[in-house]
Amino acid sequence: MNVLATIPGLGSTGAPAFDVTPQGSDYETVRQVIEMITLDYRDQPSLDTIAEALGQSPSQLQKLFTRWAGLSPKAFLQAVTLDHAKRLLGQEALPLLETSYELGLSGPGRLHDLFVTHEAMSPGEWKAKGGGLTIRYGFHPSPFGTALVMATDRGLAGLAFADGGGERDAYEDMARRWPNASYVEDAEATEPYMRRVFDRSEWSAERPLQVVMIGTDFQVRVWRSLLKIPFGKAVTYSHVARDIGQPTASRAVGAAIGANPISFVVPCHRAVGKSGALTGYHWGLTRKRAILGWEAGTA
């Protein structure tokens, strides 16, 4: 598996091969703040304490965080708390799931927030493990750290995250899923996806995002169900299990959600445990909190 040696832009020189926008570089700070206020929330670290630990002035940090999240650090913490997650689950989420289900999902799906037309691989194509597929990829700054975007000519196929220096790991993680595909670095081809995915003003029903889901039948069913969860809301793993008609498969659903290759677009971060606890996230629980909190502040 020495394919990695041939990949430009993944060198270990440390210099990122992309422009870092102000928004992109903010995330590293935000991530540390979130980590501190949630890791031991018992201690209830004050803004001053956090600012000191990060070597920044409290007011500057406050401003940066609020600009990023739309929420003060304190309000953010509240939004990512157990109680709030439970409230998200409570009333609206389930009915919405059911009504969406009635709309049917054959053909171009009219879905919530980010409008997506999705296409699943045939079983044959899945067995080929990406064989015959050309996947273009590129790294781009995003509000949640460096994003790795992968696309075929049929649409967006993968979206992964990497924190400082983790680009190579993110690439390996993704490439392992479709080992027989051929990979071409082409940030120019992936950049348009990037712009549309993270800019809500670009989300429109007339111009849905083209997405191709490469997975088993079961996984695709689970991922489709996730697409129906509205922005800023959350459901439990057992909700999803019920939605796909296998009410006892909540654990299997968890596994399938964990395998979702198109994070953020397929909102796997909106699935939480029945208790309201954020049970897990492939790209780190802190990022799940960040995305959920960001949605709470942006909704």
Add this chain to the structure above:
DNA sequence: GGAATCATGTGAT
């Protein structure tokens, strides 16, 4: 409130 324990469906080896 936990900690321990069980039933459980999928996917990888």
Add this chain to the structure above:
DNA sequence: ATCACATGATTCC
């Protein structure tokens, strides 16, 4: 076959 899980419910402290 067997195992690891981003689960959930139950049953003990």
